[in-house]
Amino acid sequence: GESVGLHLPTLSVQEGDNSIINCAYSNSASDYFIWYKQESGKGPQFIIDIRSNMDKRQGQRVTVLLNKTVKHLSLQIAATQPGDSAVYFCAEIPNQAGTALIFGKGTTLSVSS
Amino acid sequence: DVKVTQSSRYLVKRTGEKVFLECVQDMDHENMFWYRQDPGLGLRLIYFSYDVKMKEKGDIPEGYSVSREKKERFSLILESASTNQTSMYLCASSLSTGPYEQYFGPGTRLTVT
Numbered sequence: 001g002e003s004v005g006l007h008l009p010t011l012s013v014q015e016g017d018n019s020i021i022n023c024a025y026s027n028s029a030s031d032y033f034i035w036y037k038q039e040s041g042k043g044p045q046f047i048i049d050i051r052s053n054m055d056k057r058q059g060q061r062v063t064v065l066l067n068k069t070v071k072h073l074s075l076q077i078a079a080t081q082p083g084d085s086a087v088y089f090c091a092e093i094p095n096q097a098g099t100a101l102i103f104g105k106g107t108t109l110s111v112s113s
Numbered sequence: 114d115v116k117v118t119q120s121s122r123y124l125v126k127r128t129g130e131k132v133f134l135e136c137v138q139d140m141d142h143e144n145m146f147w148y149r150q151d152p153g154l155g156l157r158l159i160y161f162s163y164d165v166k167m168k169e170k171g172d173i174p175e176g177y178s179v180s181r182e183k184k185e186r187f188s189l190i191l192e193s194a195s196t197n198q199t200s201m202y203l204c205a206s207s208l209s210t211g212p213y214e215q216y217f218g219p220g221t222r223l224t225v226t
Contacts, residue, residue: 034213034215041220
């Protein structure tokens with residue numbers, strides 16, 4: 001079946017660096033993508049989303065880029081802070097129905113001071 | 114703010130016991146979901162429901178059942194718990210008409226001995 005995956009299971013950065021977390025998706029019909037952050041012992045928390053009719057969307061310190069040609073999604077975190085240490089998941093909705101998300105396996109971001 | 118609550122944060126049960134995991138959301142969301150999360154496997158969908166008394170199987174429904182008698186409450190039932198059901202269980206909810214982001218509860222860490 002369709003799957004959403006992440007390129008790297010772990011990413012280590014220094015505080016203040018910019019972080020880039022990548023994700024490849026397989027369903028070219030997917031219309032909607034979300035990035036989630038999951039801190040230890042907590043449920044996933046919504047960070048930012050993007051629709052397939054957009055290439056880029058910015059939030060506070062975060063930017064999501066969507067390249068539909070190569071079915072690639074990335075999350076950029078500016079000036080990474082220790083509080084950004086968490087597991088990051090991308091997820092897609094394969095159709096407009098808004099039912100089940102397909103999640104990638106996650107990238108663990110570690111930020112050292 | 115959307116709030117999704119789960120009945121227990123930690124649960125220890127014996128093999129063969131019947132286990133109930135409860136989830137309640139307070140935002141009148143139509144869709145509710147149960148996932149399990151295991152290291153290296155990410156989030157996998159067990160069941161979801163898009164309306165009261167409606168349910169759909171996810172990717173790994175075997176050994177589980179669900180109940181949705183009221184819109185705000187979605188229960189996951191392990192009919193006869195087994196050690197391979199030791200996992201983190203996450204409940205989520207979302208609107209059916211969009212935005213499609215899912216809001217997650219804090220999770221229940223279930224250990225079956």
